[in-house]
Amino acid sequence: MDERTEQLTVGNQAPVIEPGHTFATVTDKISSIVLTRPTSNGWLIGFGACFLLTMILLYAIGYLFLRGVGIWGINIPVGWGFAIVNFVWWIGIGHAGTLISAILLLLRQSWRNSINRFAEAMTLFAVACAGMFPVLHLGRPWLAYWLFPYPNTMNYWPQFRSPLVWDVFAVSTYATTSALFWYVGLIPDLATLRDRSEKLWAKIIYGILALGWRGSSRHWSRYETSYLLLAGLATPLVLSVHTVVSFDFAIGIVPGWHTTIFPPYFVAGAIYSGFAMVLMLAIPIRKFYGLEDFITERHLENSAKVMLATGLIVAYGYGIEAFMGWYSGNRYDSFLLWNRLHGPYSLVYYALLSCNIFIPQLLWIRKLRTSPLGLFAVSAVILTGMWLERFIIVVVSLQRDFLNSSWGMYYPTRWDWATFIGTIGFFLACMFLFLRVLPGISIFEMRTLLPQAEVKE
Amino acid sequence: MKRTPIYGLMAEFDTPTDLVHAARRTYEAGYRKIDAYSPFPIEELAEAIGFHRNGVPLVVLIGGLVGCASGYLLQWWISTVSYPINVGGRPYHSWPAFIVVTFEMTILCAVLAAVFGMLALNGLPMPYHPVFNVPRFAFATKDRFFLIVFSTDSKYSSVGTRTFLEGLRARSISEVPS
Numbered sequence: 001m002d003e004r005t006e007q008l009t010v011g012n013q014a015p016v017i018e019p020g021h022t023f024a025t026v027t028d029k030i031s032s033i034v035l036t037r038p039t040s041n042g043w044l045i046g047f048g049a050c051f052l053l054t055m056i057l058l059y060a061i062g063y064l065f066l067r068g069v070g071i072w073g074i075n076i077p078v079g080w081g082f083a084i085v086n087f088v089w090w091i092g093i094g095h096a097g098t099l100i101s102a103i104l105l106l107l108r109q110s111w112r113n114s115i116n117r118f119a120e121a122m123t124l125f126a127v128a129c130a131g132m133f134p135v136l137h138l139g140r141p142w143l144a145y146w147l148f149p150y151p152n153t154m155n156y157w158p159q160f161r162s163p164l165v166w167d168v169f170a171v172s173t174y175a176t177t178s179a180l181f182w183y184v185g186l187i188p189d190l191a192t193l194r195d196r197s198e199k200l201w202a203k204i205i206y207g208i209l210a211l212g213w214r215g216s217s218r219h220w221s222r223y224e225t226s227y228l229l230l231a232g233l234a235t236p237l238v239l240s241v242h243t244v245v246s247f248d249f250a251i252g253i254v255p256g257w258h259t260t261i262f263p264p265y266f267v268a269g270a271i272y273s274g275f276a277m278v279l280m281l282a283i284p285i286r287k288f289y290g291l292e293d294f295i296t297e298r299h300l301e302n303s304a305k306v307m308l309a310t311g312l313i314v315a316y317g318y319g320i321e322a323f324m325g326w327y328s329g330n331r332y333d334s335f336l337l338w339n340r341l342h343g344p345y346s347l348v349y350y351a352l353l354s355c356n357i358f359i360p361q362l363l364w365i366r367k368l369r370t371s372p373l374g375l376f377a378v379s380a381v382i383l384t385g386m387w388l389e390r391f392i393i394v395v396v397s398l399q400r401d402f403l404n405s406s407w408g409m410y411y412p413t414r415w416d417w418a419t420f421i422g423t424i425g426f427f428l429a430c431m432f433l434f435l436r437v438l439p440g441i442s443i444f445e446m447r448t449l450l451p452q453a454e455v456k457e
Numbered sequence: 458m459k460r461t462p463i464y465g466l467m468a469e470f471d472t473p474t475d476l477v478h479a480a481r482r483t484y485e486a487g488y489r490k491i492d493a494y495s496p497f498p499i500e501e502l503a504e505a506i507g508f509h510r511n512g513v514p515l516v517v518l519i520g521g522l523v524g525c526a527s528g529y530l531l532q533w534w535i536s537t538v539s540y541p542i543n544v545g546g547r548p549y550h551s552w553p554a555f556i557v558v559t560f561e562m563t564i565l566c567a568v569l570a571a572v573f574g575m576l577a578l579n580g581l582p583m584p585y586h587p588v589f590n591v592p593r594f595a596f597a598t599k600d601r602f603f604l605i606v607f608s609t610d611s612k613y614s615s616v617g618t619r620t621f622l623e624g625l626r627a628r629s630i631s632e633v634p635s
Contacts, residue, residue: 023496023600149531157540160532161554169561176565180572188598192496195595211582214589215597217480217493218511219579221503225513226575230568233517237564244557447497455501456474 014297014370016111017449021293026446030439031196033289039436042288047432053425060418061136069139071415078398078410083137085390086420088245089273090130090427091171092266092386095238096274097123098178101185102234105227111302113445114294118285118434119278120182125430126277127175129423134167136419163247170244177237181230184223187213188444242270249393255332256397259324265317272310272356273386275303276379281431283372285440294441297370304369307360307382314389315357332402344409345396348388355385464587464635465607466618467594468627473499476602479625480505483604486621490610494588494603513575520570521563528562529555590634605633 017026064071074081097119104112135144147168149158158165190210197203213219246266249257279300286295325337340349359381368374400407434440447453470476473495480493484507493502503509536542537549576582588594588605597603604627606618615632622630 027496027599149535155540157535159542160536160558161544161551163557166557166561169558173561173565173568177568180568184572184575188497192598195598207584211576212584212586213581213598214586214594215494215496216579217495217499217502217506218508219581220495220498221508222511222513222575222578224498224500225511226517226571229514229517229571233521233564233567233571237561240557240560240564244561247557444497453473453497453499455477455499 014301016114016296016298017446018293018296021450022452023447023450026294026450027192027196027443029291029293030441030443030446031193033435034193034437034439035197035202043432043436047429047436050425050429050432053422054429056418057422057426060415060422061132063415064136064419065141069137071413073410073412073416075408075410077401077406077408078395080137080394080398081410082412082416082420083133084248085387085394086423087130087133087137088266088390088394089387090126090133090423091174091245092242092270092273092390093277093383094123094126094130094174094178094274095242095267095270096278097121097126098174098181098234098238099271099274100278101181102231102238105231106235109302110449111298113449114291114441115278115282115299115303116445117182117185117442118281118431118440120178120185121431121434121438121440122277122281123178123274124175124182125427125434127171127178128430129427131171131175132423133419163244163251166244167248170241174237174241177230177234181234184227184230185442185445186438187211188215188223189439189442191215192443193439239267242266249397254397254401255330255336256321256393259321261317261320261324265314265320268310268313268317269386269389272307272314273383275307275310276382276386279303279307279375279379280383283376285435287372289435289440291441294446300372300375301366301369304363304375304378307379308363311356311360311363311382318353318357335400336397339400340392340396343396343400345392345399349392349396352385352388352392355381356389359385462635463608463615464590464633465605465613466615466622467588467591467603467605467631467633468622468625469593469629469631470602470604470626471628473502473602475626476604477501477505479604479622479627482625483606483621487612488606488610488618490607490613492605492607494594494597494605496598496600496602512578513571516574516578517567517571520574521567523570524566525559525563527566528559531562532558587633587635591631593629593631608635 021029072081072083074083097116100112100119101116104116135141138144146156147158147165158168187210190206191213194203194206194210197206243263243266246262250259250262252258282295282299282303286292322337325333328334340346360378362368362374362378368378395410399410468479470479476493476495477499480491480502483491484505489507491506493506495502532555533550536551536555541549543549588597588603593601594603604622604625606613606622608615612618619630
């Protein structure tokens with residue numbers, strides 16, 4: 001057995017790609033989803049529902065621009081509220097895409113080839129959702145460009161010692177890099193669509209987007225070098241982004257924020273929630289588009305294992321937070337722990353512990369790791385749990401800090417909820433459109449997985 | 458400059474193995490202005506046509522260095538020269554606080570260099586190219602493998618090259634009009 005076939009069928013695990021496929025069948029199967037398959041009613045209904053939610057988002061944003069952030073539940077002391085909770089949650093989800101496409105590429109995990117494309121698209125849309133929130137939270141969002149250093153008549157420059165400015169650079173670099181990485185990966189597949197499509201307008205549009213790609217070996221050589229270097233650059237970048245997001249908290253002096261464990265624990269949490277989102281998207285996609293040959297049980301199981309591992313790191317983070325609350329002997333830190341366990345938001349904290357630590361332990365059961373329905377449910381629980389974690393970090397830390405006289409409570413309003421649910425709709429609507437017009441699985445990388453792609457000497 | 462009505466001779470193959478072997482033999486036969494086309498990257502292929510090094514890593518290195526230097530200098534200049542803010546007597550040139558943005562700028566410029574440098578070196582975007590004149594070439598993005606000898610090659614002759622390519626187990630051979 002040559003090396004490639006061996007990689008595809010390790011031990012008794014399911015293969016990465018079902019046997020019997022050729023270059024032509026892989027190409028036809030994936031490109032036909034975009035080119036020949038008629039728009040189904042299910043797609044229309046799903047897209048329609050998500051589009052309605054997007055309209056709710058636009059309505060909520062429109063009203064926000066009209067009235068200001070007072071329509072949200074934020075107050076003093078809880079100035080950060082849902083906007084920052086959602087920002088951190090979305091950007092965390094975005095991390096799985098780059099992890100899958102860059103880090104697993106460098107580690108030569110070829111099973112990633114069938115899920116990297118839509119995971120990258122997911123990253124892009126999640127980062128778009130994330131990027132909205134800090135801007136909406138600015139109060140005067142039309143002045144968001146003040147965050148960037150540009151020469152201006154006010155003789156003013158951003159404060160580069162502030163983690164909030166670091167965040168602007170980290171998130172905008174991340175958004176640019178993921179968009180470019182995604183597009184570069186798409187170029188050869190766009191050329192395939194250009195050559196396969198029957199309709200003239202589709203040929204023209206895909207042709208423009210494919211930039212005249214013709215698969216020359218010189219081009220491939222530069223392409224592969226560039227792709228590897230992009231992966232090498234994206235790997236430290238993805239780790240830095242959530243690290244910088246955690247600095248937004250860790251550089252502050254609020255109890256529960258001012259800890260050194262935040263960067264690794266935030267990164268692990270990001271990957272945790274990101275893989276949960278990948279599974280929540282992959283499971284219905286493989287079912288409805290009949291892609292079980294390409295997204296096999298092996299992918300589901302590997303993703304579940306990644307969730308289990310990162311979930312344990314997150315659990316360790318919670319453990320250390322609680323331990324330091326006691327061990328530091330700092331009265332504010334130990335009060336924070338007490339407030340989490342017995343304060344007004346204690347139910348949220350218990351829900352968080354169940355969603356993020358206890359229920360995911362079910363993933364130790366192999367049967368669950370290979371059951372699409374079970375994994376879908378656990379992923380939904382984890383995504384909820386990770387959202388609750390950010391709620392605990394943002395709200396519970398702020399609501400009762402050093403002085404009793406400045407304590408307060410935070411209750412989200414309907415506009416908070418409308419904005420949050422609206423971004424979920426926007427995210428899913430983008431995913432629906434993506435699956436309709438672009439290949440959801442990387443066609444050329446799937447070809448390289450086939451045994452016949454090996455050059456025999 | 459002499460206009461050549463024929464751009465080259467193109468041979469079609471069924472498998473990546475056939476293409477790589479054919480490309481090697483063509484190179485060994487002394488042809489230098491050749492290229493090969495495949496629907497997915499084949500590591501051995503660029504070697505086989507004598508393309509050993511590409512300029513992408515250097516471009517990315519330059520991009521990264523430019524990003525790193527400009528990111529740091531921007532923050533240094535703003536914080537010490539253009540807009541110094543005295544916060545409790547702390548130093549204006551507080552370099553540890555500048556590392557994050559320097560790092561992000563390094564990555565950003567290196568990524569831009571990797572993508573646009575690769576496209577520029579490849580001469581893309583190029584919507585029209587003579588190889589697209591061959592109808593069978595549409596399969597180069599699906600499941601067929603092609604080798605071309607350009608007519609600008611010094612060893613090129615329409616009869617001799619065709620006979621040579623026929624000896625390589627090509628599935629079919631076609632002339633590429635320029």
